[in-house]
Amino acid sequence: MTSQDAPQQADEQIQPGAPMGAPRLVRDQGVTAPLGFRAAGIAAGIKASGADDLALVFNEGPDHTAAGVFTKNQVKAAPVLWSQQVLTTGRLRAVILNSGGANACTGPEGFGDTHRTAEAVAAALSNWGTSTGAVEVAVCSTGLIGDRLPMDKVLAGVTEIVQDMGGGLSGGTDAAYAIMTTDTVPKQAALHHPDGWNVGGMGKGAGMMAPSLATMLCVLTTDAQASAEQLDLALRRAAARTFDRLDIDGSTSTNDTVLLLSSGASQIPVGQDDLDAAVFTVCDELAAQLMADAEGVTKRVTITVAGAVMEDDALAVARTVARDSLVKTALFGSDANWGRVLAAVGISPVTIDPDRIAVTFNGSPVCRNGHGVPGARDVDLSGTDITVDIDLGLGDASASIRTTDLSHAYVEENSAYSS
Amino acid sequence: MTSQDAPQQADEQIQPGAPMGAPRLVRDQGVTAPLGFRAAGIAAGIKASGADDLALVFNEGPDHTAAGVFTKNQVKAAPVLWSQQVLTTGRLRAVILNSGGANACTGPEGFGDTHRTAEAVAAALSNWGTSTGAVEVAVCSTGLIGDRLPMDKVLAGVTEIVQDMGGGLSGGTDAAYAIMTTDTVPKQAALHHPDGWNVGGMGKGAGMMAPSLATMLCVLTTDAQASAEQLDLALRRAAARTFDRLDIDGSTSTNDTVLLLSSGASQIPVGQDDLDAAVFTVCDELAAQLMADAEGVTKRVTITVAGAVMEDDALAVARTVARDSLVKTALFGSDANWGRVLAAVGISPVTIDPDRIAVTFNGSPVCRNGHGVPGARDVDLSGTDITVDIDLGLGDASASIRTTDLSHAYVEENSAYSS
Incomplete structure (x- = not known):
């Protein structure tokens, strides 16, 4: 858990x-x-x-x-x-x-x-x-x-x-x-x-x-x-x-x-x-x-949002990031493209302060106060399990969403089912 | 247009x-x-x-x-x-x-x-x-x-x-x-x-x-x-x-x-x-x-929702369908899987009546009153341009969204960008 x-x-x-x-x-x-x-x-x-x-x-x-x-x-x-x-x-x-x-x-x-x-x-x-x-x-x-x-x-x-x-x-x-x-x-x-x-x-x-x-x-x-x-x-x-x-x-x-x-x-x-x-x-x-066992999964991803004002806010942000196709394709490519995480946070239905956001991938800081930290793009995401931790810096509430990457296998298996 | x-x-x-x-x-x-x-x-x-x-x-x-x-x-x-x-x-x-x-x-x-x-x-x-x-x-x-x-x-x-x-x-x-x-x-x-x-x-x-x-x-x-x-x-x-x-x-x-x-x-x-x-x-x-010219596009798709109570409702339903990964992968596969369209309509933030929904693909009816019509799965979606027309049967308002399919090329090009 x-x-x-x-x-x-x-x-x-x-x-x-x-x-x-x-x-x-x-x-x-x-x-x-x-x-x-x-x-x-x-x-x-x-x-x-x-x-x-x-x-x-x-x-x-x-x-x-x-x-x-x-x-x-x-x-x-x-x-x-x-x-x-x-x-x-x-x-x-x-x-x-x-x-x-x-x-x-x-x-x-x-x-x-x-x-x-x-x-x-x-x-x-x-x-x-x-x-x-x-x-x-x-x-x-x-x-x-x-x-x-x-x-x-x-x-x-x-x-x-x-x-x-x-x-x-x-x-x-x-x-x-x-x-x-x-x-x-x-x-x-x-x-x-x-x-x-x-x-x-x-x-x-x-x-x-x-x-x-x-x-x-x-x-x-x-x-x-x-x-x-x-x-x-x-x-x-x-x-x-x-x-x-x-x-x-x-x-x-x-x-x-x-x-x-x-x-x-x-x-x-x-x-x-x-x-x-x-x-x-x-x-x-x-x-x-x-x-x-999700179809086409090559990565098991847990998105945790902390520092939210309310748990529902944390959940809404985590869900927006978990659903973002560009975040999911980057994770499929083991690409530490943290900018996509920030862009996804920014379109969530929760008011955030871009200058307070901190992000870690697999425990390594990649973004602090809304901008990158040295070495951010070098974080190793090649393993099967990836954790994305986002701190909004606004409060004490947190929530997690489990998701997967968006892979070729997902596209393949979903593009030819009924026929 | x-x-x-x-x-x-x-x-x-x-x-x-x-x-x-x-x-x-x-x-x-x-x-x-x-x-x-x-x-x-x-x-x-x-x-x-x-x-x-x-x-x-x-x-x-x-x-x-x-x-x-x-x-x-x-x-x-x-x-x-x-x-x-x-x-x-x-x-x-x-x-x-x-x-x-x-x-x-x-x-x-x-x-x-x-x-x-x-x-x-x-x-x-x-x-x-x-x-x-x-x-x-x-x-x-x-x-x-x-x-x-x-x-x-x-x-x-x-x-x-x-x-x-x-x-x-x-x-x-x-x-x-x-x-x-x-x-x-x-x-x-x-x-x-x-x-x-x-x-x-x-x-x-x-x-x-x-x-x-x-x-x-x-x-x-x-x-x-x-x-x-x-x-x-x-x-x-x-x-x-x-x-x-x-x-x-x-x-x-x-x-x-x-x-x-x-x-x-x-x-x-x-x-x-x-x-x-x-x-x-x-x-x-x-x-x-x-x-x-969208990256990875193999299909140009126009989703039109008619029969809505308000234009904003039509737009919200069209947007939900246009963003649905399962609809988009089916269209990539030229698969007339109209059930996915109905499921996407059902999760839109608009109150609908499932029993009134009609759907056509490229002008051919595939669903009427919320269930399939004979031959629905045989509609030809092999061309580049696909129109999906959804009638909610509730009012007179309509709206369209332009989107694309979700293809292997999309996954490929988005999984290796920053690195």
Whole structure:
């Protein structure tokens, strides 16, 4: 975690491999790490390639509280409209996710397809022995915008996947594989709290980092006892500081969805602060994995803005720099062209004082009081990880954005996707 | 002119080669097309390559009214700060322009360099026989941010260029060459009004289309009799509809400057409407030339948004689409991926109704009522010019933005500039 603005308790308490007594983060476990969850991933034939394309996460209970955050894009895919609606109850029993098609911009027919999918999942789970209604099933889709899904394959897949779901860790891993589109590796993380409860999660894509908007889908699970309100607070706070601060190309997909489900199966009630810290840690780890696997990435870049009057100001400046094509191409070229950083700061929607700005690249000062320092152009940016620290010299607030460079591979992979 | 929002009179009145009685636009004449102007361009040794790098535009009068518009970047180069200050008088006798260095982020020393340059021009013009003060000299610079200019070469060049300036058309063309950085051709345009007065102009760069922010510099001249207030109105109106609507990568340089000088040498007073139309036409032509020569461009793209409630809304949506990396990479790939256009519309800062959006590519419908039409993915985008027309279905206002694709050449040329 490189953000200066992360909750302090997360950095202090949570260290992978730390001795008993501290929360423990692991990277090879996902949504089935907490008690009370089953999951599966199968190839339903939605993707022409024959790769896995359908995933299910099932909450066995006893609790079924849930919360979600969704894309801020005004053009929302059918599954987003559906899942927002069913989540008004604060309750979910299952999440069905497909890759191979976004089901966005598909009109009322597309919404009908989502509805039918949720009904099929509910019917299959009811047949399996758990009485379930369609309003207890969230739906997530990812893939190309504008095409209808092959519903015969989706519905046959639903029947199959409910038979297939297992309670072990492998079910969660299968699900993490099945939601991949252009991801090269599955993304999972789990946190084991010393008090005996757990949080797990899986994710794919990120912002618009990958072709055709690379929907970010993420499902988080916990066996802690927590109300829907607790889950909602923890999820919003974590997403705001992790996924919302991962900005590959400034775009937001029509399908972005992050869900958090609680089974309460540990029978351990959790306080808000502990839940916040645990959910944040898992989201932060998934965000780091998403950045590392961004399409066309050759550099992992963290832009930190300090010295702002308010945190929102720091965030707005960091975001403007992170989205600037000229900054991103310079970083691709390992070029310490700090003037482009200053020009980007100057067009951010925040009032700044050009004569107070200081910039360091990888910890080496390149600009002080708004102009260059000797040797600025010689800073070595040839490594994969680059930190850009900007001090506005106006206040005490700070914020970080994770981004990537703008590379040939990005252009290549995004210039020929739908065709 | 492809914008639907251009002033109607411009399209109707001004046609190259039109019969006498209509304003006539020519593309091989520039700042010395109007009476009362001299110009020159020389190699002063500022550029390591030895190419021309210093230009002068001199207004012989009898009038010396002037107006300017400048970058909105809060990080402003020294010459911008200087020229803004001297233009508060509404009066200019000369403009000195250098390529080979932006003189931005150079601190008080950089501002001193600009001041000394203006003083040297004033002294040289006074020696030459025209009593001139430094406050009558605007300064423009373009090139890499962050380095001081080689002032010995600049000052020696100033002495030489004042000797060199000629009154013919070739002086204007020499100046247009000398302000080029990564431009491949000089940009000039002139309009001859049937009433006997003229407007001329030269430009370089555009927005941030070229490496290191590609400062847009433009000098316009007229021999019409016009007050500083008239010039200011005409220039602001024209820039808002031309240069401000050319958006290559969403960035704004530290040095952008557009100046308009009147000599009044035709002795013909001009009405505001005629002046507005003529200045618009020359600016529009220069903007088209700038787009066509953008670095790495393989597609010239015009995004038009109609059906908006207000023109500002249409402009905001068009700008969001024009800046979207995924739309721009799809266009580079000649890929009719209309879903990316809808997703970009959805993240614009304007309230839209997804179910009313219609989109055409090159005049062929690809999306209606927010979802695809048959054959949408087969529209031929293989040509160089692409029009994207978006109808929001909410009102009567419209606006256009000119942009380009995002190509390998863009990445290549911007990833290795300062080093």
